[in-house]
Amino acid sequence: MENLLDNLNPSQRAAVEFCDGPSLVIAGAGSGKTRVLTYKIAYLLKQGLPPHYILALTFTNKAAREMKVRIAEVVGQKAARGLWMGTFHSIFSRILRNEAEKLDFTSNFTIFDSSDSKNLVKTIIKEMNLDDKVYRPGPVHGQISKAKNSLITPNVYANKPDILEHDRQSKRPLIYEIYKRYQRRLKASNSMDFDDLLMNTNILFRDHPDVLEEYRNRFQYILVDEYQDTNFSQHNIVKQLADVHQRVCVVGDDAQSIYSFRGANIDNILKFKSNYPGTKTFKLEQNYRSTQNIVSAANSLIKKNSEQIFKNVFSERDKGEKIEVISAFSDFEEGIIVANKISTMRLEQQAMYSDFAILYRTNAQSRIFEGSLRKNNIPYRIYGGLSFYQRKEVKDIISYFRMIVNPSDEVAFHRIINYPTRGIGNVTVTKITDAAHAHNVGLWEIISNLDKYDLNINAGTTKRINGFRDMIAEFIEQDQELSAFELGELVIKKTGIAQETFSDMSPEGMSRTQNVQELINAMSEFVDMRKELGEEEQTHLVDFLSEAALLTDQDTDSEAGDDKVTLMTVHASKGLEFEHVFVVGMEQDLFPSIMTQGEMRGLEEERRLFYVAITRAKQTCIITFAKSRFKHGQTAPARQSQFLNDIDEQFLKTQTASFGGAQKDESAGGFWESMRQRTQPTQSTQPARPTFKKRETVAPVRPHGTTPINQTSGGNPLSSEARALEEGDMIEHERFGRGEVISIENSGNDLRAFVEFETAGRKQLLLKFAKFTIL
DNA sequence: TAACACTTGTTTTTT
DNA sequence: ACAAGTGTTA
Numbered sequence: 098m099e100n101l102l103d104n105l106n107p108s109q110r111a112a113v114e115f116c117d118g119p120s121l122v123i124a125g126a127g128s129g130k131t132r133v134l135t136y137k138i139a140y141l142l143k144q145g146l147p148p149h150y151i152l153a154l155t156f157t158n159k160a161a162r163e164m165k166v167r168i169a170e171v172v173g174q175k176a177a178r179g180l181w182m183g184t185f186h187s188i189f190s191r192i193l194r195n196e197a198e199k200l201d202f203t204s205n206f207t208i209f210d211s212s213d214s215k216n217l218v219k220t221i222i223k224e225m226n227l228d229d230k231v232y233r234p235g236p237v238h239g240q241i242s243k244a245k246n247s248l249i250t251p252n253v254y255a256n257k258p259d260i261l262e263h264d265r266q267s268k269r270p271l272i273y274e275i276y277k278r279y280q281r282r283l284k285a286s287n288s289m290d291f292d293d294l295l296m297n298t299n300i301l302f303r304d305h306p307d308v309l310e311e312y313r314n315r316f317q318y319i320l321v322d323e324y325q326d327t328n329f330s331q332h333n334i335v336k337q338l339a340d341v342h343q344r345v346c347v348v349g350d351d352a353q354s355i356y357s358f359r360g361a362n363i364d365n366i367l368k369f370k371s372n373y374p375g376t377k378t379f380k381l382e383q384n385y386r387s388t389q390n391i392v393s394a395a396n397s398l399i400k401k402n403s404e405q406i407f408k409n410v411f412s413e414r415d416k417g418e419k420i421e422v423i424s425a426f427s428d429f430e431e432g433i434i435v436a437n438k439i440s441t442m443r444l445e446q447q448a449m450y451s452d453f454a455i456l457y458r459t460n461a462q463s464r465i466f467e468g469s470l471r472k473n474n475i476p477y478r479i480y481g482g483l484s485f486y487q488r489k490e491v492k493d494i495i496s497y498f499r500m501i502v503n504p505s506d507e508v509a510f511h512r513i514i515n516y517p518t519r520g521i522g523n524v525t526v527t528k529i530t531d532a533a534h535a536h537n538v539g540l541w542e543i544i545s546n547l548d549k550y551d552l553n554i555n556a557g558t559t560k561r562i563n564g565f566r567d568m569i570a571e572f573i574e575q576d577q578e579l580s581a582f583e584l585g586e587l588v589i590k591k592t593g594i595a596q597e598t599f600s601d602m603s604p605e606g607m608s609r610t611q612n613v614q615e616l617i618n619a620m621s622e623f624v625d626m627r628k629e630l631g632e633e634e635q636t637h638l639v640d641f642l643s644e645a646a647l648l649t650d651q652d653t654d655s656e657a658g659d660d661k662v663t664l665m666t667v668h669a670s671k672g673l674e675f676e677h678v679f680v681v682g683m684e685q686d687l688f689p690s691i692m693t694q695g696e697m698r699g700l701e702e703e704r705r706l707f708y709v710a711i712t713r714a715k716q717t718c719i720i721t722f723a724k725s726r727f728k729h730g731q732t733a734p735a736r737q738s739q740f741l742n743d744i745d746e747q748f749l750k751t752q753t754a755s756f757g758g759a760q761k762d763e764s765a766g767g768f769w770e771s772m773r774q775r776t777q778p779t780q781s782t783q784p785a786r787p788t789f790k791k792r793e794t795v796a797p798v799r800p801h802g803t804t805p806i807n808q809t810s811g812g813n814p815l816s817s818e819a820r821a822l823e824e825g826d827m828i829e830h831e832r833f834g835r836g837e838v839i840s841i842e843n844s845g846n847d848l849r850a851f852v853e854f855e856t857a858g859r860k861q862l863l864l865k866f867a868k869f870t871i872l
Numbered sequence: 873t874a875a876c877a878c879t880t881g882t883t884t885t886t887t
Numbered sequence: 888a889c890a891a892g893t894g895t896t897a
Contacts, residue, residue, distance in 0.1 A: 156887080157887080158887095184887065185887080186887055187887095210887095211886080211887090291886090291887060292887095294887090295887095326887095355885075356885080356886075356887085358884075358885060358886085359885080359886060359887070458884070458885080459883060459884055459885075460883085460884085460885085461883055461884095481885095481886090484886095515873095518873085518874075520873070520874095521873090522873045522874080523873085524873085525873095647887075649886070649887065666884085666885065666886095667885080668884085668885045668886070669885090669886085687884095688884095690883090690884050690885080691883095691884090692883090692884055692885095693884080702885095703884095706884095706885080727888090728883085728888095729882075729883085729888075729889095730888045730889085731888095
């Protein structure tokens with residue numbers, strides 16, 4: 098025990114040891130926040146608190162996983178088992194599934210992601226005959242989301258004069274009605290959106306005191322990470338759970354609050370003390386991550402914000418280099434400069450590629466760096482962008498799963514009723530939808546009993562609808578016996594998705610095939626994993642779905658030993674650190690984003706975002722901006738960000754537009770050539786280098802679940818030829834490791850091999866895509 | 873109903 | 888520039 102605490106500095110130690118009441122830990126960037134949380138939980142366990150009495154809420158699943166591992170390292174695997182640790186969304190969706198009946202849902206409810214939500218809002222707007230130029234689904238859903246995160250239910254919403262007035266002024270007075278219908282439809286679909294997972298938890302606790310009582314007793318100690326990014330709904334859940342015993346510890350940094358657009362309320366952390374009387378505050382001010390220069394520069398920046406908790410972050414590491422600010426002529430040159438810089442720094446400092454990160458404000462900026470890195474043969478990995486589960490082909494299949502698990506799911510229904518095309522068009526779908534409304538039942542009910550409702554649908558179409566219904570009904574039956582993986586394979590086969598996708602030989606089609614294959618593999622792995630964890634029950638589709646719905650790119654681990662430059666948005670970089678960081682696109686209207694101009698709070702949040710970016714760097718931080726940027730199809734002039742003036746000059750060294758950034762002749766030529774090409778969009782021929790094509794055609798595989806998004810350069814995207822692979826061969830697969838080929842089969846045009854892997858078990862590989870070598 | 877040509881908005885960040 | 892949405896035609 099003693100040596101456990103010896104690993105902490107005095108303020109960290111004090112924060113860990115205080116367990117008798119509410120505590121607020123203000124943790125500056127790089128000050129060992131995760132360390133405190135980890136040790137605090139370990140400390141509680143060592144004090145004898147059973148693990149299942151501890152609730153620890155994190156921002157990402159990844160953070161939860163990592164912390165679990167670290168705790169297990171300190172107290173042992175066994176002692177750590179049973180901890181309630183996860184994101185708000187995953188923990189409370191688990192609880193909601195247990196208590197679903199109390200809220201008139203069933204435990205197999207679907208979780209809508211934001212695109213599902215937007216789709217539903219859009220459908221409703223159409224049904225109400227509103228102009229979708231005025232009532233744009235995105236912003237409308239945003240408004241609804243904001244209401245939910247503030248625990249404003251549709252009824253309350255409809256009776257709040259100030260909100261109604263606000264909507265009237267923004268020319269959208271009927272949002273309250275859309276909200277009402279949206280919520281009704283979610284319920285009818287037995288579905289919850291992200292915000293519902295939190296709001297319904299609040300409703301559950303409000304309407305069922307006995308349930309609240311039970312969880313209050315269960316969670317004897319509550320810890321919340323990244324508290325600055327919680328919203329009111331989350332705050333209220335914690336408040337209720339902690340109300341009696343008051344054993345709650347929240348950790349965060351107000352200077353790193355960057356999610357207000359998602360409803361996060363910085364007041365939660367600023368006012369924690371008044372919400373929890375008797376709060377003890379701890380400040381972690383020593384930064385162990387970055388050089389003094391980086392810390393000082395970041396401090397000078399954040400000082401420009403008005404609202405904040407005072408703290409004095411300092412570093413005792415080397416002074417370090419000044420932050421280099423480089424201006425480029427164009428976004429394209431910016432890409433070249435960064436790529437060249439990485440190459441030289443890697444050699445000069447003997448750094449690994451994985452020591453570098455390129456951080457940008459918007460995902461769209463990644464493109465240019467993909468190009469320049471690729472040209473320099475620098476391996477990289479992009480996080481973010483379209484996540485695997487958002488891809489069309491994956492979502493389509495998932496929609497089938499959702500229908501099987503929960504036939505009331507309206508959004509899934511719409512997605513798959515005519516996919517793959519089976520001759521049920523818009524006209525028919527409208528008839529079905531209207532009938533459902535008229536009789537106040539679900540879509541599934543209508544197509545289950547077509548003859549009962551007089552729909553005026555011709556015989557041919559009726560037959561096709563019945564065919565669809567029977568197919569789903571059969572899946573539902575098979576879902577009783579089959580595992581998620583087995584049923585998943587069956588679905589893509591029986592629906593014709595497999596055939597359609599696999600026979601498409603265009604590059605896009607091949608990438609789709611790969612993604613479909615990856616999804617099936619992910620299911621297989623998921624089933625296997627649950628078995629290994631000692632789960633006795635068969636792993637069904639519903640289990641897979643409830644996990645998949647809450648997975649995000651931030652949750653994916655980077656594979657060990659893979660040496661690649663990281664590209665991500667600043668948001669995604671929160672909580673991470675790198676030796677050398679490039680903060681790119683530091684231009685007015687881009688960073689700070691044009692969307693946030695005007696409001697003070699918005700601008701301050703952007704400044705915090707910049708603060709987050711800088712403080713990711715341990716050793717070197719380089720800031721770049723371009724004087725012209727290609728945007729919306731044309732090159733537009735750009736100027737440096739106002740934020741650069743917020744950093745005290747003494748910590749900066751500015752380097753003006755060095756064309757020398759592009760040292761190689763080839764790159765310099767490439768720069769001009771590209772400019773020409775861009776300013777006159779007519780296709781100029783480009784014989785020397787292949788143009789950078791669409792993402793999909795380059796390296797489309799987004800490995801599933803536990804494997805990260807992976808758009809890799811320098812590799813062989815569409816990989817190994819199916820050479821004469823024979824039964825009995827030993828192969829080395831990129832992800833599954835060594836394995837023996839059991840059999841080779843030819844289904845359709847695709848050669849498949851069944852392989853028994855030493856560690857990963859039995860897998861089916863599509864030879865035309867699988868990445869492996871024959872040993 | 874499906875395939876194709878044409879028009880429009882889009883780019884802030886994401887559990 | 889691009890994707891998604893709309894309208895037209897077979």
